Amino acid sequence: MTQRVMIAGGGIGGLVTALTLHQIGVDCVVFESVRALKPxxxxxxxxxxxxxxxxxxxxxxxxxxxxxxxxxxWALVGLNGNDxxxxxxxxxxxxxxxxxxxxxGALHMLLYQTVCDRLGADAVQLGRRVTGYRQNAxxxxxxxxxxxxxxxxxxxxxxxxxxSAIRAQMHPDQPPIHWGGAVMWRGVxxxxxxxxxxxxxxLGTHKHRMVIYPISHPDADGMADINWIAEVTYDDPSxxxxxxxxxxxxxxxxxxxxxxxxxxxxxxxxxxRAGTIAYENPMIDRDPVETWRDGNVLLIxxxxxxxxxxxxxxxxxxxVDARILGACMVANGLTTHALATFxxxxxxxxxxxxxxxxxxxxxxxxxxxxxxxxGAFDDIDxxxxxxxxxxxxxxxKAAAGxxxxxLNAAPPTIPPGARVKSTAxxxx
Numbered sequence: 525m526t527q528r529v530m531i532a533g534g535g536i537g538g539l540v541t542a543l544t545l546h547q548i549g550v551d552c553v554v555f556e557s558v559r560a561l562k563p564x565x566x567x568x569x570x571x572x573x574x575x576x577x578x579x580x581x582x583x584x585x586x587x588x589x590x591x592x593x594x595x596x597x598w599a600l601v602g603l604n605g606n607d608x609x610x611x612x613x614x615x616x617x618x619x620x621x622x623x624x625x626x627x628x629g630a631l632h633m634l635l636y637q638t639v640c641d642r643l644g645a646d647a648v649q650l651g652r653r654v655t656g657y658r659q660n661a662x663x664x665x666x667x668x669x670x671x672x673x674x675x676x677x678x679x680x681x682x683x684x685x686x687x688s689a690i691r692a693q694m695h696p697d698q699p700p701i702h703w704g705g706a707v708m709w710r711g712v713x714x715x716x717x718x719x720x721x722x723x724x725x726x727l728g729t730h731k732h733r734m735v736i737y738p739i740s741h742p743d744a745d746g747m748a749d750i751n752w753i754a755e756v757t758y759d760d761p762s763x764x765x766x767x768x769x770x771x772x773x774x775x776x777x778x779x780x781x782x783x784x785x786x787x788x789x790x791x792x793x794x795x796x797r798a799g800t801i802a803y804e805n806p807m808i809d810r811d812p813v814e815t816w817r818d819g820n821v822l823l824i825x826x827x828x829x830x831x832x833x834x835x836x837x838x839x840x841x842x843x844v845d846a847r848i849l850g851a852c853m854v855a856n857g858l859t860t861h862a863l864a865t866f867x868x869x870x871x872x873x874x875x876x877x878x879x880x881x882x883x884x885x886x887x888x889x890x891x892x893x894x895x896x897x898x899g900a901f902d903d904i905d906x907x908x909x910x911x912x913x914x915x916x917x918x919x920x921k922a923a924a925g926x927x928x929x930x931l932n933a934a935p936p937t938i939p940p941g942a943r944v945k946s947t948a949x950x951x952x
Contacts, residue, residue: 527551527858528677530667532654532690534561536628537825537842538683539635539648543581544850546643549943550858553646554639555667555675557653557684561636563629566710566803567739567751569595569724570626572619573926574840577847579621580936583634591634592626593741593748597723600889603899605727605787609889609913613724620932625724625737625751628839654684656693657821663860665820678858680821681849683842686810688827694818699811704882706731706757706807706832709778711799715750717742718790727785727792729899730891731757734782734792752795755807756781770805778804807832809882812875817867820860824849829874832881837926841874847937854942877923886920889913 529545531538534556545552570578570592578588599610614622639647656668657680666676682690686701717738719725724737733755740749756778775797785792796802810830816823825842849866856862893899893907901907921927 528553529679529681529858530555530654530665530675530677531681531683532667533683533685533688533825533827534558534636534648534650535683535685535825535842536632536635536839537846538681539632539639540577540581540843541681541683541824541846541849542639542643542647543635544846544938545853546639547581548850548854548938550853552643553675553677554648555652555654555669556648556650559651561633561648561650563627563633565628565632566712567737567753568626568628568631568839569737569837570624570631570843571837571840571926572614572621572623572928573931574843575621575624576931577843577937580847580938580940583638585622587634588624588626589741591630592624593722593738594622595625595722595724595737596720599719599723599725600887601725601727602890602893602901602904603728604901605789606901606904608893608904608908609917611917617928618932619926619928625722625739627739627749627751653689654680654682655689657690659819659821663820678820679863682821682823682827683825684827686808686826686830688823690821691810691813691823691827694821694823695813698813701808701830702811702882703806703808704757705759706755707804708807708833709754709773709775709802709804711752711754711775711796711802712739713750713752713795713799714747715795715798716746717748717750726887726890727790728890729894730887731894732781733887733890734785736790736795750795752799754778754782754796770803773802773804775799775802778802809878812871812878814871815867816871817863820863822849822863822866828871829878831878837877840926841877844937845870851937853944854938858944873923880920880923886917888920889916892916 529552531554534554542552542554595613598613600608653670654667655670658666664676665680666674667680727734735753738748739751742748779796782792809832816828824845852862852866897907
């Protein structure tokens with residue numbers, strides 16, 4: 525029986541899984557449904573815990589700097605432009621690794637090209653949509669495709685996103701995708717970065733806010749690509765029930781929501797209207813499930829734990845998933861016990877993060893300020909104390925896996941040179 529691991533989905537999580545399996549000596553192949561990969565999307569944040577894993581895969585600043593920029597600050601700002609909370613990020617905060625704000629499409633293409641370079645051009649098979657699976661008597665698993673073809677291997681890793689067909693088979697009675705009424709409009713504008721020059725800024729209230737951060741280094745004129753997310757939450761979600769998934773829209777369709785958001789340090793309406801393109805999508809996730817594993821089949825990334833992007837850790841967690849899966853295989857061999865160990869280690873804690881993000885994640889501070897003063901204040905300390913703000917953020921970092929002391933002290937997820945010794949699949 526083949527010892528190949530099959531990966532359904534060539535997104536960030538699927539590609540990092542392929543690179544990790546190659547690193548530890550496991551044969552693998554990625555099946556991706558689209559026929560041509562393109563640099564789609566806008567901004568994405570990679571937390572230090574994910575950057576650490578990319579460094580260990582050989583992605584240092586020399587390749588990450590061209591697709592993004594190290595973040596220097598994370599800040600929340602009230603409706604009248606005054607700071608609620610601000611802190612340094614990445615190495616400036618004392619982490620051993622930076623936090624990157626990157627162009628998602630550029631990062632995706634970097635990972636794809638690296639997989640092709642290291643594993644071979646046929647390691648990612650495009651135009652191959654996995655629609656389900658079949659467990660076999662010899663402990664192998666067969667991936668089923670939309671064209672009727674089949675492929676058999678030792679394991680099937682479902683990295684096929686929030687609309688995962690593998691998850692749908694594994695959990696046929698799961699509720700539909702959850703949407704709480706928030707709509708996001710994403711875009712990029714060429715402009716001068718604000719504050720530190722590499723700040724992630726959340727501005728407004730929990731139901732009406734902007735997120736702004738650069739995703740490129742400034743040019744000679746001080747201009748950079750500024751990623752922005754404009755967000756409005758509707759009290760009646762059914763009023764927007766036909767909202768499409770990541771569709772291009774005209775900027776004037778939504779820019780009026782932010783008229784008047786002008787401060788001495790930022791002109792939000794001008795920033796939005798100077799964008800070259802905008803995409804609309806609902807902020808959605810999935811209810812947690814009790815397990816991500818069915819025999820020799822395992823879910824990772826958004827297929828396992830699609831979450832609101834309020835914590836900027838969806839892609840980061842997908843990268844960490846891939847690395848922890850590799851570590852479980854190094855420790856347990858190419859066995860179902862490795863998949864079970866992964867599931868036991870991550871499913872419960874990360875499911876809790878899904879619910880925490882649904883409650884606004886680190887943006888929960890905006891909720892608290894909005895409830896106490898309507899989002900406008902002169903002295904934030906009279907609204908919410910420094911200790912309360914610091915404690916709130918520390919709790920989120922710990923839950924999301926990037927508390928600084930724990931991360932800096934942790935040994936590598938996969939020790940240098942580690943390889944899988946046993947490749948005989950066994951029941952857990």
